[in-house]
Amino acid sequence: MTNLNKPDLLIAMAAHVRGTGLAGASLRPLARAAGTSDRMLIYHFGSKGALIAALLEHLSAEMLSAMAAALPRPRAPSEAAALAEIVALLRTPTFRPYLRVWLDILSGAGWGDADHIAAARRILVGQIDWIITRLPETLEQPKPRAKEMLGLIHGALVLEVAGMTKAADLMLARAYPKG
Numbered sequence: 001m002t003n004l005n006k007p008d009l010l011i012a013m014a015a016h017v018r019g020t021g022l023a024g025a026s027l028r029p030l031a032r033a034a035g036t037s038d039r040m041l042i043y044h045f046g047s048k049g050a051l052i053a054a055l056l057e058h059l060s061a062e063m064l065s066a067m068a069a070a071l072p073r074p075r076a077p078s079e080a081a082a083l084a085e086i087v088a089l090l091r092t093p094t095f096r097p098y099l100r101v102w103l104d105i106l107s108g109a110g111w112g113d114a115d116h117i118a119a120a121r122r123i124l125v126g127q128i129d130w131i132i133t134r135l136p137e138t139l140e141q142p143k144p145r146a147k148e149m150l151g152l153i154h155g156a157l158v159l160e161v162a163g164m165t166k167a168a169d170l171m172l173a174r175a176y177p178k179g
Contacts, residue, residue: 009034009041010055012056018059018100021100023104027041049115060119060126064123068130070094075136076136080176080178087153087172091160102123126149129146147155156168
């Protein structure tokens with residue numbers, strides 16, 4: 001990488017993390033992915049903690065931006081249709097790396113890491129806001145419905161990564177029957 005600036009470094013490191021996960025993110029592999037040295041990463045970010053915090057913030061924004069771009073307007077005609085299109089999107093190969101990173105972020109949050117907790121909160125708030133834009137405009141109180149739907153979506157994705165896709169589909173169908 002010839003132009004060593006934070007945004008370019010974050011883009012390169014985010015691509016690496018989408019492929020390998022956050023669990024073992026250490027300076028040398030991140031530096032190698034960014035085409036620089038671990039010392040240069042510390043120079044640019046100040047510390048490994050600050051680097052990870054910036055990377056989590058970048059990944060959060062990247063994930064939410066990709067979701068918004070993948071399902072532009074118009075809104076879905078029904079709640080069931082919104083749920084179906086969102087789940088179908090998140091099951092695509094394009095979004096699998098984001099799902100793995102999301103699960104890594106939740107794991108770090110579960111261990112009490114402040115940066116992971118902040119990233120998880122940013123992503124959840126962003127996902128709720130995004131789901132609201134997918135719900136029918138006539139829906140009263142869309143925010144509570146979006147939160148409910150997000151819980152179902154996350155539950156379904158957890159079941160799916162555990163090899164229980166049929167159970168996930170059944171849960172979603174019972175919560176939001178088609179028709």
